[in-house]
Amino acid sequence: MTTSFPRQSARTRRFTLGAPRGFQVSPDGSRVVFLRSRGGTDPVTCLWALDVPGDGAEAKERLIVDPRTLDLPGEEDLPAEERARRERAREQAGGVVAYAADERLSLAAFALSGRLFVTDLDTEVRPLDAAVPVFDPRPDPSGTRVAYVSGRALRVIEVATGADRALAEPEDGQVSYGLAEFIAAEEMQRMRGYWWAPDGTAILAARVDESPVRRWHIADPAHPEAAPREVGYPAAGTPNADVSLVVLGLDGGRQAVEWDRAAFPYLVTARWDSRGVLLVVQTRDQKTMRILEADPATGRTTLVREDTDPVWLDIVPGVPARTGGGDLVWAAEDGHDARGLIVGGERVTPDDLHVRSVLDVDGDTVLFTASEEPTEIHVWAYAPGGLSRVSDGAGVFGARRRGGTTVVTGSRLDRFGVETTVLRDGRPVGRIASHAEQPSLDVGVTLIRAGERELRTAVLLPTGYTGDDPLPVLMDPYGGPHAQRVMAARRAFAEPQWLADQGFAVVVADGRGTPGRGGAWERAVHRNLADPVLDDQIAALRAAAERFPLDLSRVGIRGWSFGGYLAALAVLRRPDVFHAAIAGAPVTDWTLYDTHYTERYLGHPGEDPEPYEKCGLTRAASEGADVTRPLLLIHGLADDNVVAAHTLRLSSALLAAGRPHSVLPLSGVTHMTPQEVVAENLLLLQIRFLKEALA
Numbered sequence: 001m002t003t004s005f006p007r008q009s010a011r012t013r014r015f016t017l018g019a020p021r022g023f024q025v026s027p028d029g030s031r032v033v034f035l036r037s038r039g040g041t042d043p044v045t046c047l048w049a050l051d052v053p054g055d056g057a058e059a060k061e062r063l064i065v066d067p068r069t070l071d072l073p074g075e076e077d078l079p080a081e082e083r084a085r086r087e088r089a090r091e092q093a094g095g096v097v098a099y100a101a102d103e104r105l106s107l108a109a110f111a112l113s114g115r116l117f118v119t120d121l122d123t124e125v126r127p128l129d130a131a132v133p134v135f136d137p138r139p140d141p142s143g144t145r146v147a148y149v150s151g152r153a154l155r156v157i158e159v160a161t162g163a164d165r166a167l168a169e170p171e172d173g174q175v176s177y178g179l180a181e182f183i184a185a186e187e188m189q190r191m192r193g194y195w196w197a198p199d200g201t202a203i204l205a206a207r208v209d210e211s212p213v214r215r216w217h218i219a220d221p222a223h224p225e226a227a228p229r230e231v232g233y234p235a236a237g238t239p240n241a242d243v244s245l246v247v248l249g250l251d252g253g254r255q256a257v258e259w260d261r262a263a264f265p266y267l268v269t270a271r272w273d274s275r276g277v278l279l280v281v282q283t284r285d286q287k288t289m290r291i292l293e294a295d296p297a298t299g300r301t302t303l304v305r306e307d308t309d310p311v312w313l314d315i316v317p318g319v320p321a322r323t324g325g326g327d328l329v330w331a332a333e334d335g336h337d338a339r340g341l342i343v344g345g346e347r348v349t350p351d352d353l354h355v356r357s358v359l360d361v362d363g364d365t366v367l368f369t370a371s372e373e374p375t376e377i378h379v380w381a382y383a384p385g386g387l388s389r390v391s392d393g394a395g396v397f398g399a400r401r402r403g404g405t406t407v408v409t410g411s412r413l414d415r416f417g418v419e420t421t422v423l424r425d426g427r428p429v430g431r432i433a434s435h436a437e438q439p440s441l442d443v444g445v446t447l448i449r450a451g452e453r454e455l456r457t458a459v460l461l462p463t464g465y466t467g468d469d470p471l472p473v474l475m476d477p478y479g480g481p482h483a484q485r486v487m488a489a490r491r492a493f494a495e496p497q498w499l500a501d502q503g504f505a506v507v508v509a510d511g512r513g514t515p516g517r518g519g520a521w522e523r524a525v526h527r528n529l530a531d532p533v534l535d536d537q538i539a540a541l542r543a544a545a546e547r548f549p550l551d552l553s554r555v556g557i558r559g560w561s562f563g564g565y566l567a568a569l570a571v572l573r574r575p576d577v578f579h580a581a582i583a584g585a586p587v588t589d590w591t592l593y594d595t596h597y598t599e600r601y602l603g604h605p606g607e608d609p610e611p612y613e614k615c616g617l618t619r620a621a622s623e624g625a626d627v628t629r630p631l632l633l634i635h636g637l638a639d640d641n642v643v644a645a646h647t648l649r650l651s652s653a654l655l656a657a658g659r660p661h662s663v664l665p666l667s668g669v670t671h672m673t674p675q676e677v678v679a680e681n682l683l684l685l686q687i688r689f690l691k692e693a694l695a
Helices: 005-011 080-089 182-187 490-501 519-525 531-545 562-573 595-602 610-615 617-623 645-656 676-693
Strands: 021-025 031-037 044-051 060-065 108-112 115-119 125-128 135-139 145-150 153-158 164-168 175-177 194-196 202-209 215-218 229-232 242-249 254-256 266-273 276-282 288-294 301-308 328-332 340-343 354-362 365-371 378-383 386-389 395-402 405-412 415-424 427-432 445-450 455-460 471-475 505-510 550-560 580-584 631-636 662-666
Touching (some): 005 490, 005 676, 080 135, 115 145, 145 194, 164 202, 354 395, 405 490, 455 490, 490 505, 550 562, 550 676, 562 617, 562 631, 580 676, 645 662, 662 676
Parallel strands (some): 580 631
Antiparallel strands (some): 044 060, 135 145, 153 164, 276 288, 328 340, 365 378, 378 386, 395 405
16 A cells, blocks of 8 residues: 555655764764664664775664663653753754764764663663753763753763762752753754863853743643643743853862853853863843853953844854864855855955855864855865865755765755765765655756745645646745755755645745845845745746746645734735645744744844734734735643744634634644654645635
């Protein structure tokens, strides 16, 4: 029996299971460690190694850890911190989904079901008798100790003897040591809260006090006997957690790190290498960012660099860093529209190359990702001799590099799957196989530049469509900051193709505010997250209709998260263009979304509430056009990112305005929908709704 696409997509976690990821390379380039499950429907992630010989022979991979061979309960028993981390990271698999290693890549530590395990990355895998539950274990640079968090305390255990002790214990139930707070993990891409000293004698740790954060309560109406879950949620305009840094010596010493935390409350990131401690801090309005150098002995900090912008500053993954010669590596616009790579205070990339992230620094070589064309992301290398592009062909690529060994991974538009190539001194020496399944359909996608803004747009028609009759249209955007949908990667269009095969012309467009096209493009949504994004969806729709047989009298739109907000906004504000909408986990009241994201775009609601009122959907529900279009609202009741109150408040406003609509609550479901039955049936229900609404 052939498996349907919705079932296949659900079982494979959208075709991500079995793909290699989480690469680390040893300092001498002789070993690559990575994560991968054994098959495309296997959710249990294993730890693998690839040995890279120096004699030019082909590299060979081997299995290090399969969680099923360890003495563990049948179901993963995750501590609350790990459940939260996976939600923030959008992690859908199980098993060894995260690990950390020592400097030589000779010992790795990981947690399973709250227990601590270490491996020599050869033959030995063993548990350590650490306090439970264990969260975020990280070996010291020498591999003789492992630090971890348990019960909000930061602890260290000796690998050889098992001697275990707390370095810092919380003063009360709202304080933690070594954890990343919600804002750091959700919005700043900082998933960690501590950093080892290079000599292993101390740890730089975040102390997080959540007592200022307002408490919310998330209940499960399907289980009224269960108490609501209390979470600290820093909604726009309300207090954030109080985050500070402290140096904790293994000898019992303790030194607070000093900076102007009142003016710079956001700790963006930190690093501790052989040249010292660097930290990046940011003002609450995100218009100023500083790199500070800290003296771990005294806690005093000195200014290394300050960046300012009248609108906001972006956080770039991978910086700050230092070259082998000590030059500071940074990424900034510095008066240009495209973000550039800054090495030793000098911009080393051209104006038409937009830097996305810094991947690694290997000696004086900086490996980074950048885009010339926003639908593609390529790997580049900068060395004193100049720039060179490492990846080739159209696609979306990433990489790691150390000791002259580079691991390049990428997806392409002309084929399914992830390809991973290992280069030694620039020469291919091996590949790391992907076990991910291929979708049970063929994708026929056309990428166009729509309208005067050249909106990057994808159009997909039903397989075998002959062009005899115009097709009803399904717009399928995300459409907002932080994410692109139109990329040169075939897997990104598997689900849109299945939607098209149900009888629709599917149009996916990235408008203003989406990343990859420079500062002016992203900042076009400043103080207005509604008009530019909606206008661009309409412009893309009309431009696509000039080239493809679209029936503009039958246009539906669907989306999730920001895309859900955009879908509901479309039918409420422009029912003349959009005739039905599915809004999944939509942000409907921006005062209910978090500080860092929302205040970046709309400002502080206490200082100017107008952008919040203008962009919220409750006003659109009461003041919108007289025409009412079918609207299906879907929301996970366990969502702690976009809480269900968003959908419930919009539903109440629609009811008060006499506007019919439907609400589908998902009991026990968070902002993700990885559950197989839920993911499969959601697709089928959406198609049924759209066909009925657009009939």
